[in-house]
Amino acid sequence: MTTQDVAGIPVVRSEDCLRHEPDGEVWLGVWEPGTEVPERVTAILAAVTAAGAAVMPARPHPDEALLAVHDPELVGHLRTIWAEWEAGGYAAEHGRQRVVPYVFPTAGLLAGLPMRSPAATHGRVGRFCYDTMTLVGPGSWEAIRAAADAALTAADLVASGERLAYALCRPPGHHVTASSYGGSCYLNNAAIAAQNLRGAGADRVAVVDIDAHHGNGTQAIFYDRPDVWYGSVHVDPGAGWFPHYVGYADEHGAGPGQDANRNLPLAPGTGDDAWLDAVGELCAAARGADAIVLSLGVDAAVADPESPLRVSADGYRRAGELIGALGPVVAVQEGGYDLPSLGQLVVSTLAGLAGA
Ligand code: SP5
Ligand code: ZN
Secondary structure, eight states: OOGGGTTTOEEEEOGGGGOOOOOOEEETTEEEOOSOOTHHHHHHHHHHHHTTOEEEEOOOOOTHHHHTTSOHHHHHHHHHHHHHHHHTTTTTTTOOOSBOOOOOOOHHHHTTOOOOOOSSHHHHGGGTBOSSSOOBOTTHHHHHHHHHHHHHHHHHHHHTTOSEEEEOOSSOOTTOOSSOBBTTBSSOHHHHHHHHHHHTTOSOEEEEEOSSSOOHHHHHHHTTOSSEEEEEEEEOGGGTOTTSSSOOTTOOOOGGGTTOEEEEEEOTTOBHHHHHHHHHHHHHHHTTOSEEEEEEOOTTBTTOTTOOOBBOHHHHHHHHHHHHTTSOEEEEEOOOOOHHHHHHHHHHHHHHHHHO
């Protein structure tokens, strides 16, 4: 990869994105080291800087941009939950160093009764968080908010004429629905960017999601809308992979959004050729959109610890070429956890996007 390939591409980032330290994840009842670590940002930033990208700070945006896709109660919860947890003595007195839910108000539990807001902080967390892997600590909110600002700043750049802008978002976002977070994600940066592009005058926006996991949150947010198309290629949840319950090929959208959703689940072990065929199929379906949001997870890469897909750096470059040919692109960082290869995977994708 030569320096010129990504020279001058706007890369939007915020120092605050380093402040989220989930300090692991509770998986199957056991607290273990997590892979969504601050060093991900450091690795990507070093690689894009070395490749000549134009690194710039995220600009603050008003809450309205978040509330355009998220329930105000989710945003309020994320903003205040750490302070409530601390004030409740969960960390200092009870040794619970991070916010972790334990009771979940599933449809089966409520059995038709209305949702309530539990009085206990520890009871209330499960109303907004659907798994045990997505922990909240002292700097989490500042990072969550900064990641959304990075996505919005990149969307602003594309709305004002840039062909390509990349938001180095951390934490990632595509697993977050309008009102529920999980999958190492807290606010849906890509959905926030897509809605921002709509507000800036793009009549039709396409979200193309190449993270190894299905972006169930983005799908849910736009499922009944015809103006924001969503397409994803990901490891088949039916083969036993997160998010398990969503991301199947027969999910096509609903009501006015019928046929504005496309899922292409792939078998574990899938490599470049079949993965790129699927990316090409998504691109054919997305054609005609006024702007593209790319949910850029690089966890489909062969060395990644969180997925069994086997895509190469050159595969990511070729995916970038296919997607970049569709129109102006806001690329939003999602997953990708192999620290040694992460930076080059992002640079390769950006080079493909720019060279298209
Ligand atoms: C944004 C993103 O890529 N989220 C991925 C969330 C999927 N996490 C699934 C985690 C499954 C348990 N991880 C096992 C690691 C073994 N320590
Ligand atoms: Zn992922």
